[in-house]
Amino acid sequence: PPLARLLVAENGCTLQELPLLPGRIIVGRTPDNDLQIESRFISRHHCQITTTSQASIIEDLNSTNGLYVRSLR
Secondary structure (H helix, E strand, O other): OOOEEEEEEEOOEEEEEEEEOOEEEEEEOOOOOOEEOOOOOOOOOOEEEEEOOOOEEEEEOOOOOOOOEOOEO
16 A cells, blocks of 8 residues: 655645555656656756655655645745
């Protein structure tokens, strides 16, 4: 079962809701990522999310537009 969920939102509207399972995923615009999001606001390799039974940790991979978590950069 998912330990957490990732909400992908733009302008306050949720575009996708994805379950986060234990492990690491790379998020970006290109097909070589675990999760591909086609948006001009997403870098080729935007961030990585590592999920354990204790927490999910998101790390920016030097993306152009940065990360926003609960509307905070």
